[in-house]
Amino acid sequence: MKKTTRTSIVVLCYNSLKEATRPCLESIIFNTPVDSYELIVVDNASSDGTADYLKDFGAQHANVRIQLNDTNKGYAGGNNDGIKLARGQYIVLLNNDTLVPSGWLDSLIKVFSEQPDVGLVGPVTNAAGNEQRIELRGLNEKNFEKTAAAYVERQKGVWFTTEKLGFFCVAMRRTLTEKIGYLDEKFGIGMFEDDDYCIRAKKAGFFLAVAEDCFVYHKGSVSFNKLSVEIYREQFEKNKTYFKEKHEIEWTLTDIAFCYWDKFDKDLSAYVKNNKKGSPEIERISIRLENFKHLLVQIHRVELSSMFSNTREISSHPVAIHAKWQTRWQNFMRNMVHGTSVEKYRYFRSLSGRVIQRFSQKQGVQIPQAVFYKLHAIRETLNGRKLIIFPATVDFHYMTQRPQHLARAFAEAGYVVIYGTLNNQVDKVEITEQVATNLYLLNEHYFPFISYVFKPAETTYYCLWPNNIKHLEYLTYSYLLYDYMDDLSLLELSSSELENDHQKILNQANLVTVSADILMSQLPKHILPKSLLLNNAVSDEFIDTVNASNINLIDQVTLSSHPILGYYGAIAEWLDFDLIECLAKELPNSKIVLIGPVSECVSKRVADILWNYSNVVVLPPCKQLELIPFLKRFDICLIPFIRNDITNAISPVKLFEYLSAGKPVVTTNLAECVKYTLLHIANDHHQFVDLVRNILSAYPMKLDVLAQQLALDNTWKQRVQQIRLKMEQ
Structure with missing residues (x-):
């Protein structure tokens, strides 16, 4: 074996010899050029004859090494043994319940040579809990090579970044392991060690990628499926708690949903740009729709589980029928499947940003460097002055109305003003744009990061339209203004949700400004002392x-x-x-x-x-x-x-x-x-x-x-x- 081995493949085994380990190893040998890798097989004290089989297998292949453990060290411990033995520049962790086709390794590793900042790469597959999963019609264990081959050929050279990877098959740079170390063995037999490693990689400055032109067949958690429901649930909750304590963030399905939106958004943007029929971008979206729907159903169930038990038990209850995720799925299908290319593009540009707003703060997302620099540059202009934040209503460069006038007037009065925009009409703001002295536009997708840079004591949030109460989930401020400027029916949103948000922000606001006498007369009596009639004006x-x-x-x-x-x-x-x-x-x-x-x-x-x-x-x-x-x-x-x-x-x-x-x-x-x-x-x-x-x-x-x-x-x-x-x- 040469010391300059390019790739080390580590396969961890625990029982399941006939249904998993043997077919997996045979597919590697048959479909991977012998001079391109070394194969390290680690057995976690199997009791079904796996050890004897591996001894014979190792003796037959010069590029294979076998590690037989006396005890079950769990997923992390067993893989760490393999990583320590590995000599390659790249290391691939491959579950024994997988099958690989011809050309898989080159496609997986190629991303590293093209993208030096990528530290982890995964393939697409038929069984995963995130956007790596694709649905290819008629695919099964016997025909997967032929069925997947046509797809990966159409997607040749395509890859995308993500936030988490499934470790059924993952390639990593040796420099990554040298920088952040091994898998955390405190996760025991398994679960969450892959998410943990992904977070550690990102914190170290590496990106995570999925190679769209690399398909690996995954039978799906053969070992874990043999655990009882009670043991599985106990292990899941135990590791979930440890994960939360270690990283100080919650593990939720919404993080995966965000990755789906981001993936769809990028593919749709590419589709709109290329504007051709039979595009590979639309295919990449369509083969993920069914699994995405399944994810939304899971999230829907989580939402219902947080409600009162008597609500959950009634399957015909309106909450179960009209849950938010069900509505979102219908909107998704209407715009994505049946909409025009322009409607698809607008829908996903809007939705991906909303997902960022809702979940980035909760999930502990690191502020993008470019956003940090832009926001920090604005903060440098404060010099002891106050910041006023206006959420997105109408685009700043569209017809000048009350929101733009107020923002300009505050800027002219010496405040530093951030005006949010979603680029719905005419604005084209990637991150920020200075439009006047003290006045900056900020793409509202990056609103969650304002509190990373500005202190609460120097920040006032001027909420316009009740639906913008959503920003209170993550913005920090010392003063809250609310502008009641239109009859609520003018906003094309759910009237019940609007009224609920309206009442909430009326109560929370330090000061309520009101544009018309009639609106003033509609305020609750206890709000009047902190209200101000503020008719429109001229600049x-x-x-x-x-x-x-x-x-x-x-x-x-x-x-x-x-x-x-x-x-x-x-x-x-x-x-x-x-x-x-x-x-x-x-x-x-x-x-x-x-x-x-x-x-x-x-x-x-x-x-x-x-x-x-x-x-x-x-x-x-x-x-x-x-x-x-x-x-x-x-x-x-x-x-x-x-x-x-x-x-x-x-x-x-x-x-x-x-x-x-x-x-x-x-x-x-x-x-x-x-x-x-x-x-x-x-x-x-x-x-x-x-x-x-x-x-x-x-x-x-x-x-x-x-x-x-x-x-x-x-x-x-x-x-x-x-x-x-x-x-x-």
């Missing part, structure tokens, strides 16, 4: 830009000398399209200009109006300051909302922007508009048209100085000052 930057003399008017809306009736904002279901048609019909010499994104649910109605009325113009959305040339060209500003519970609870952001330009504003009788006497309030369509017609009779109109002053009295800078004063009380 100083917007006012300054409106007053600038170098703003050019937009050619598109100066096609004629006709008066312009203007609106900007979302063109959605809360617009009164009957009113818009009435204006177009009754005022044919005026142009009605609507600027903003058109919601899909109203797109047909908008198209019909454009077809029937040549004096209606719809223009695409643009950035906030780019709206100002349009605003200055408007003769009358419109707020043509229908009146319902949602719109009555809306404080229109555009209101004070309209007023800052000194324009007359005609609006339907919304609760948040009627309190301003300068506005022209209409109770019905006929009155709305009359108000517009009367204003136009004085055409051309002068700027309304009182309107401009009202805008100056309602700026976001003043709103932040109100919050600061309330916080200091």
